[in-house]
Amino acid sequence: MKRTVFFISDRTGITAEMLGQSLLSQFEEADFEKISLPFIDNEKKAIQAKEKIDTAAAKGEQPIVFDTIVTPEIRKIIMESKGLVLDFFHTFIGPLENALGLKSGFRVGKTHSYDEKGEYDSRIDAINFALNNDDGATTRYYDKAELILVGVSRCGKTPTSLYMAMQFGIHVANYPFTEEDMEDLKLPAMLKKYKDKLFGLTINAQRLHEIRTERRANSQYASLKQCQLEIREVEALMRKERIPYITTTSKSIEEIATKIMVKSGLKRISF
Amino acid sequence: MKRTVFFISDRTGITAEMLGQSLLSQFEEADFEKISLPFIDNEKKAIQAKEKIDTAAAKGEQPIVFDTIVTPEIRKIIMESKGLVLDFFHTFIGPLENALGLKSGFRVGKTHSYDEKGEYDSRIDAINFALNNDDGATTRYYDKAELILVGVSRCGKTPTSLYMAMQFGIHVANYPFTEEDMEDLKLPAMLKKYKDKLFGLTINAQRLHEIRTERRANSQYASLKQCQLEIREVEALMRKERIPYITTTSKSIEEIATKIMVKSGLKRISF
Numbered sequence: 001m002k003r004t005v006f007f008i009s010d011r012t013g014i015t016a017e018m019l020g021q022s023l024l025s026q027f028e029e030a031d032f033e034k035i036s037l038p039f040i041d042n043e044k045k046a047i048q049a050k051e052k053i054d055t056a057a058a059k060g061e062q063p064i065v066f067d068t069i070v071t072p073e074i075r076k077i078i079m080e081s082k083g084l085v086l087d088f089f090h091t092f093i094g095p096l097e098n099a100l101g102l103k104s105g106f107r108v109g110k111t112h113s114y115d116e117k118g119e120y121d122s123r124i125d126a127i128n129f130a131l132n133n134d135d136g137a138t139t140r141y142y143d144k145a146e147l148i149l150v151g152v153s154r155c156g157k158t159p160t161s162l163y164m165a166m167q168f169g170i171h172v173a174n175y176p177f178t179e180e181d182m183e184d185l186k187l188p189a190m191l192k193k194y195k196d197k198l199f200g201l202t203i204n205a206q207r208l209h210e211i212r213t214e215r216r217a218n219s220q221y222a223s224l225k226q227c228q229l230e231i232r233e234v235e236a237l238m239r240k241e242r243i244p245y246i247t248t249t250s251k252s253i254e255e256i257a258t259k260i261m262v263k264s265g266l267k268r269i270s271f
Numbered sequence: 272m273k274r275t276v277f278f279i280s281d282r283t284g285i286t287a288e289m290l291g292q293s294l295l296s297q298f299e300e301a302d303f304e305k306i307s308l309p310f311i312d313n314e315k316k317a318i319q320a321k322e323k324i325d326t327a328a329a330k331g332e333q334p335i336v337f338d339t340i341v342t343p344e345i346r347k348i349i350m351e352s353k354g355l356v357l358d359f360f361h362t363f364i365g366p367l368e369n370a371l372g373l374k375s376g377f378r379v380g381k382t383h384s385y386d387e388k389g390e391y392d393s394r395i396d397a398i399n400f401a402l403n404n405d406d407g408a409t410t411r412y413y414d415k416a417e418l419i420l421v422g423v424s425r426c427g428k429t430p431t432s433l434y435m436a437m438q439f440g441i442h443v444a445n446y447p448f449t450e451e452d453m454e455d456l457k458l459p460a461m462l463k464k465y466k467d468k469l470f471g472l473t474i475n476a477q478r479l480h481e482i483r484t485e486r487r488a489n490s491q492y493a494s495l496k497q498c499q500l501e502i503r504e505v506e507a508l509m510r511k512e513r514i515p516y517i518t519t520t521s522k523s524i525e526e527i528a529t530k531i532m533v534k535s536g537l538k539r540i541s542f
Binding site: 003011012013014015018019022023024025026027028029030036038039062064068070084086088089091092093095096099100102104105106107120123124127128131134158159162163166167252253254255257258259261262 | 274282283284285286289290293294295296297298299300301307309310333335339341355357359360362363364366367370371373375376377378391394395398399402405429430433434437438523524525526528529530532533
């Protein structure tokens with residue numbers, strides 16, 4: 001029987017899910033039934049959540065509850081449940097109050113909040129920039145890009161650009177190297193101007209072959225030979241031009257994006 | 272003088288940043304200098320991180336350190352720093368081990384890991400779906416959509432689709448209601464077929480006017496009158512057709528996406 005796990009928050013619950021998930025992933029042998037209860041922002045909803053926890057407790061083993069509830073009254077109700085409550089917010093707010101010599105306002109919804117320092121607009125702006133400057137669609141706005149990702153087709157440029165826009169508010173364009181670019185190991189002229197903004201992505205040839213095969217099976221584009229050739233030439237070009245690059249093979253979008261932030265020294269607009 | 276805050280992790284540090292940020296946001300009167308140190312995955316890097324914390328401590332008030340470090344050896348080095356270390360991982364792993372009657376493997380990088388249950392591929396697949404089915408570009412693949420967002424131009428459909436793909440692995444198409452659709456309060460024929468998948472976004476007219484003005488100042492498209500008209504008609508259409516909808520005004524992308532998940536009852540592919 002699966003152990004029930006609840007993620008409870010008075011907001012989206014995304015933080016509770018992420019930290020809870022990283023803790024649960026340490027127990028590979030265990031099997032969990034995961035239930036998210038976001039927006040538990042009044043006592044009535046809290047009592048309903050408590051009842052769900054207690055029902056799960058009555059059926060089997062003690063449920064695990066990960067929560068990031070800010071409001072003390074709501075937290076109190078969840079704490080009275082029969083679950084093991086791991087309280088991500090209140091565990092740390094006390095020590096933090098002491099260190100800062102300040103009192104917490106217990107204000108809900110300060111993260112991801114809408115108009116904090118205009119961060120929201122900046123992120124939307126960055127997402128639109130990524131979409132409009134995707135896949136070499138246009139190079140007209142490269143002066144406004146903070147970063148230009150380069151690499152062969154299907155190495156991970158688009159998801160990485162979008163994630164960096166969404167998470168860090170960075171303006172990222174991306175440009176696919178085509179065979180013409182690679183033939184004589186030369187950077188296209190319009191990229192030369194922005195060489196300091198270039199960052200390369202590369203990928204294992206076998207993996208690229210698999211990804212391209214899903215899109216266009218049995219094409220030359222997807223053939224292992226073509227993938228090997230393109231990657232060899234692009235990597236040679238990037239080394240020659242001293243463009244920093246990382247491999248995307250076996251990395252999640254989050255890892256690729258964070259590694260680029262570290263290596264490029266870019267400053268995020270939002271935290 | 273700003274208080275220095277470190278976010279330290281042996282992986283991306285995104286979880287440490289999110290929870291740390293939600294704690295810090297409770298202290299509006301305080302001013303923080305935030306430094307992320309991701310991928311602190313060996314003792315040498317840990318010692319360098321400790322030195323950075325100690326340098327900040329020597330210059331002013333005690334730095335705050337939020338960490339999600341899994342490896343005990345690395346954690347030990349950070350704990351010896353002069354910062355106030357709030358340890359998001361180890362604080363909870365003990366109680367969790369007791370509750371589960373299992374030992375943690377202390378394995379780094381199990382969240383956002385690459386090939387866990389094929390979740391990574393599913394997310395990339397969902398992102399590509401959102402891109403290919405953005406803004407009514409095509410309606411040919413609506414049978415494969417799990418959700419079709421509808422609403423007026425610039426109400427938040429695209430960022431929401433992309434976020435839902437990236438965070439929850441959901442296949443989301445989006446379709447913009449144009450004036451022709453609204454004129455006689457009728458759903459376009461190709462949407463009728465998929466009525467159960469429709470979810471509406473709406474927005475405050477003044478806010479829409481501001482957003483559209485940034486794109487096309489002084490156009491009819493951006494005029495307050497046009498925005499009011501479109502929103503009135505679209506909301507009437509959604510009410511008439513009983514399409515569930517929420518407003519995006521004053522909501523972050525995370526909030527919009529999570530509210531849609533709750534209201535639509537969609538199941539995410541990944542946690």
